[in-house]
Amino acid sequence: MNVSEGGVDVEVQSSRDGASEGAGDGVFFNPTQELNRDVTVAALRAYQEREPRVETYLDAMAASGIRGVRAAAEGYDVTCADIDEEAVALAESNLARNDLSGRAVEKDANVLLHEELFDVVDIDPFGTPIPFADAAFANARNLVCVTATDTAPLCGAHLQSGIRKYSTVPRNTDYHAEMGLRVLISAMVRTAARYDVAAVPVLSHVSRHYARTYLELDHRATRADALVEQLGHVYHCEDCLYREHEVGLHAHPIETCPHCEGTRMLTAGPIWLGDIADSDFARAVHDEVTDDMGEAKKARRLLDTVADELSTPTNYDQHRLCKQWGVPANSMDDFLADLRAAGYEASHAHYSGTSFKTDANVAEIYEAAAPEKDT
Numbered sequence: 001m002n003v004s005e006g007g008v009d010v011e012v013q014s015s016r017d018g019a020s021e022g023a024g025d026g027v028f029f030n031p032t033q034e035l036n037r038d039v040t041v042a043a044l045r046a047y048q049e050r051e052p053r054v055e056t057y058l059d060a061m062a063a064s065g066i067r068g069v070r071a072a073a074e075g076y077d078v079t080c081a082d083i084d085e086e087a088v089a090l091a092e093s094n095l096a097r098n099d100l101s102g103r104a105v106e107k108d109a110n111v112l113l114h115e116e117l118f119d120v121v122d123i124d125p126f127g128t129p130i131p132f133a134d135a136a137f138a139n140a141r142n143l144v145c146v147t148a149t150d151t152a153p154l155c156g157a158h159l160q161s162g163i164r165k166y167s168t169v170p171r172n173t174d175y176h177a178e179m180g181l182r183v184l185i186s187a188m189v190r191t192a193a194r195y196d197v198a199a200v201p202v203l204s205h206v207s208r209h210y211a212r213t214y215l216e217l218d219h220r221a222t223r224a225d226a227l228v229e230q231l232g233h234v235y236h237c238e239d240c241l242y243r244e245h246e247v248g249l250h251a252h253p254i255e256t257c258p259h260c261e262g263t264r265m266l267t268a269g270p271i272w273l274g275d276i277a278d279s280d281f282a283r284a285v286h287d288e289v290t291d292d293m294g295e296a297k298k299a300r301r302l303l304d305t306v307a308d309e310l311s312t313p314t315n316y317d318q319h320r321l322c323k324q325w326g327v328p329a330n331s332m333d334d335f336l337a338d339l340r341a342a343g344y345e346a347s348h349a350h351y352s353g354t355s356f357k358t359d360a361n362v363a364e365i366y367e368a369a370a371p372e373k374d375t
Contacts, residue, residue, distance in 0.1 A: 065091025154180030198223035233269030342368035
C-alpha cells in the first residue's frame with residue numbers, strides 16, 4: 001500500500017491481518033511511529049541550524065526506508081541499511097519514487113558503522129538498541145538518535161532483563177516512563193564514554209510505548225568524564241512515594257523512609273540524573289514542526305512540555321498522590337499554582353497529563369497543594 005507522510009510518498013507492505021502496528025511477515029512498517037518520525041524530521045532541521053556542517057545520515061534499520069526518505073527530503077545524504085534484501089529493495093525504490101538521491105545497502109549496521117563514518121546515526125530497532133550502541137558511538141561524528149521499544153525491561157517491570165541489557169538496576173515505580181528514559185540515557189552515556197565520547201542528551205521523550213533520545217557527541221574524554229558524574233541513584237519509598245536522588249556510581253541505600261519510616265525502600269541505578277533535553281534546542285525543534293506533518297499538533301504540544309519541564313528527577317503523578325492522601329484531585333494548573341505560590345518550582349511533565357515536576361518533597365507537596373487545603 002502507499003503511504004503519504006510529511007510530504008513524501010512511500011510504498012509499504014500491508015500486513016496480512018490488517019494490524020495497525022506494522023507488517024506481518026514482510027518488511028516492517030509501523031504507522032503508530034509517525035509522531036516519532038515527525039519529531040525526528042524537525043530535530044534534523046533544527047540540528048542543521050545548530051551544526052551546519054552535518055551532511056550524512058544513516059538510517060541503520062531502514063525497513064521500508066520511510067525514515068531515511070524523509071531525512072533525504074531535508075537535504076541529508078542518506079544511507080538506508082538493512083540485513084533484509086527485500087527491505088533494501090523497497091527503501092531504494094522509495095528514494096527513487098520521491099526523486100531523492102541516496103543509497104540502500106544490504107548490510108548489518110554494526111558492520112557498516114565500522115566501515116564508514118556518518119554525521120548522524122539513527123538507531124530505531126525492534127526492542128533494545130544496545131546491540132548497536134557501541135558501533136554507533138565509536139563511529140558517529142555529531143548526533144546519535146536512539147529509540148528503545150523494550151519498555152518493560154527499561155522501567156523495571158522485567159527486572160532481570162533490564163539488568164542484563166542495560167547494566168543497571170531499573171525499578172518499577174509510579175514514574176516508570178521516566179525511569180525507563182533515564183535508564184536508556186544512562187546506558188548510552190556509559191557506552192559512549194568507553195570511546196572517550198560524551199553523549200549529551202539534547203532532546204528526549206517518552207511517547208506511547210517507546211523512549212527516544214537525541215545525543216550530541218563531544219569527542220573529549222574530559223567531557224565524557226563530566227557526564228559520567230551525572231549518573232547516580234534514586235531511592236524510592238513504596239509506601240508514601242517519597243523519593244530522593246544521589247549523584248555517584250556508588251549507592252548508599254536508605255533502609256528506612258525519612259518521611260513515613262517505612263522499610264519498603266527501592267534503590268535504582270546508576271541512572272541518568274542530568275537534563276534529558278536542552279530547552280533551547282527543544283524550542284528550536286518545536287519551531288521546525290510544520291503543518292504538513294500528520295502529528296504536528298501532538299509534536300508541538302510534546303516539545304512545548306519538554307522545553308518547559310524541570311530537569312530534576314523524578315516526576316510525580318498528581319492523581320496517584322491524591323489517591324494516596326485520600327483526597328479528590330483538582331485541576332493540574334491550580335495544583336501547580338499552589339506549589340509555586342508556596343515558593344517551590346513546579347512544571348508539567350510530558351510523561352502523562354497528570355505528571356509534574358517540582359523541587360518539593362512529598363510532605364511539602366501535601367502541605368502546599370493538597371486539594372483539601374483549598375476547602
